[in-house]
Amino acid sequence: MTPQQRSARKPGRVRRAVTAGAVAFTLSAGGAAAWAVDRYVVPHVEISDVSAYQAGQAGTAADTSAASSGTGGAVTTDSTHVSDSSNISISKVTTGSGDTTVTYYVADVVLSDATALQSAFANNSFGENITENTSAIAADNNAVFAINGDYYGFRDTGIVIRNGVVFRDAGARQGLAFYRDGTVKVYDETTTTAAQLVADGVWNTLSFGPSLLDNGQVAAGIEDVEVDTNFGNHSIQGEQPRTAVGVIDQNHLVFVVVDGRSPGYSAGVTMTGLAGIMQGLGATTAYNIDGGGSSTMYFNGSLVNNPLGQDKERGTSDILYIGQ
Template identity: 35%
Template sequence: METLSRTRSRKRANRKRPWRWIKKWMLGIALTFTTLALLGIIFLFGTKNGVELREWAAGTLLTTQHDYWAPYTFLPDEKLKELKQQITHPTVINSEDTGSATTGPAIPPRSNLVTVTLPEKPKELIEVEDIDVSKGSYYFKGKIMYISDPSRVRLVVTNRKDRGDLLDEFVNKTGAIGIVNASGFADPDGYGKGARAYGVVIHEGKILQGYNPRSGETALGLTYDGKLITGSYSAEQLVKMGVRDAVSFRPQLIVNGKNMFEGKPAKSWGIQPRTAIGQKEDGTIVFAVIDGRQPGHSIGASMNDMAELLAERGVVTAMAMDGGSSSMMLHNGEAITKTSSPYHRGRYLPNAWAVF
């Protein structure tokens, strides 16, 4: 027969047992997190892949509004300075007139050779290519738009004073059938309204803006005869060179057929959504937009990726436009890329490259 005191002791023990299991469970979680944290620190600071990952992170942060977080990747100061130098002072080459493409040696005529001329299939004004690339540690998707007639490409600019225009607003105002973002703009804390572009802006042969205090940007211009020019030019120089429309950004990707990023580390510019404008030797204008910051869809691309992507497609002149949440492409009034902006229509922009 149990005494009353033993019964009470057992009830108290039963009441304490659940708390014992909770304490053990919490201790197990704490030990697991501690182990994972230690393994993470060993990976990030004790392996080659970990160091590369921290460099990628630093480069990505340095090209955003949150560059002040870059030191928290705990890279040596010299490495951070090197990454910043590559971003703020990229190599610049002024594009040159390479002339028309050369042809091979002529084939001697043969008396028994009958030549039949087949009608050429007319080129479509706009063709769009899907981009889907996996680099192992990251992946990206996007679109490349080919415009066969460079004379149909123009810069459109906002006429608003309080803010810029969304890409679909530019389309509604101008009737553009293809369009991508162009200039960068003041964007404090990510709330910029795109009213004024950085750097030079030339629209229909008129200088709307010269280089402002945020100088050092590289110019990209399209001449009246449809040639893309890029380099360290002033607005006045560009107008004298016959440029009809121009904007500023950086870096150059391809100049005179030379891949400006070949053999260079990609980490300085990080992985981001990207926009680039280029031209093939036959005059075709190329718009490229890569989505980013969207795990499960597209992480983003490096500048090396953009230069390589365009070089593989025969582009001989190309330069990056503003990237990040500004990167977006529309075709026939519909978005065909996926913006990383919280707003599905993208961001307010000071200008854009459009096809008419």
């Protein structure tokens, strides 16, 4: 287990536990608890208008326009979307029975232009502890498809590049980089810089992990990964709701959202189980991102999955999406 692997956050009940614990702490620990509330609960806005900020960066406005300009004549059904820039197919898979039932949703995505896969932040703002439901962020950005992102706003480390623009350069862990040419690579954030990644053609990054597949094989040690050791959040072990990104080929991606913590509908999966799902879909590279109640897939105006078996989303800080 590497220091980079210990740097992501635990999905699920952790975020609520941090909030509740911090409030309780306030009653008994004074200043230390006030710091915890400020660090993990109170929103801290660094950029209040991300759209304007991105447009102000060299080349960004043209890039965003190019990503969305070829969508004339798009055809959308209940489970598919075909346009000049993307071909999306949504499917549901259920395995097992009784309390071992697992339900997950797969989005097979082929892009003609890699920059058609974009990112957006909650409330069009960048900073810590800023949250909004995946479906709301998607609607605000006229998305036809979206999944929750890496919940960058829960931490103050990691390289954050979105739509070709650098928002944070604090390498800490194993990241995922989406390039403008359609390639996607797992990389070590601590060995490079955000500026170098952009110069090399990176369009978006995710900072969570771990990597699930190495050259199509299940990565070693993924059940022992610890994340967010601060404030008691140190594990993403066990059967959990999950979200993952897989790479089948250049410009051919697969996104998976596994529901969980809902016996009889979906128990969730272990990290190894998630790697197996991605492997079975033909991915050669796969990467775990934020999960738990945040694990959400959105398509054509509505939720695809059923978060925690309650049809209720939990706020997140960011999404990956494809526009209408």
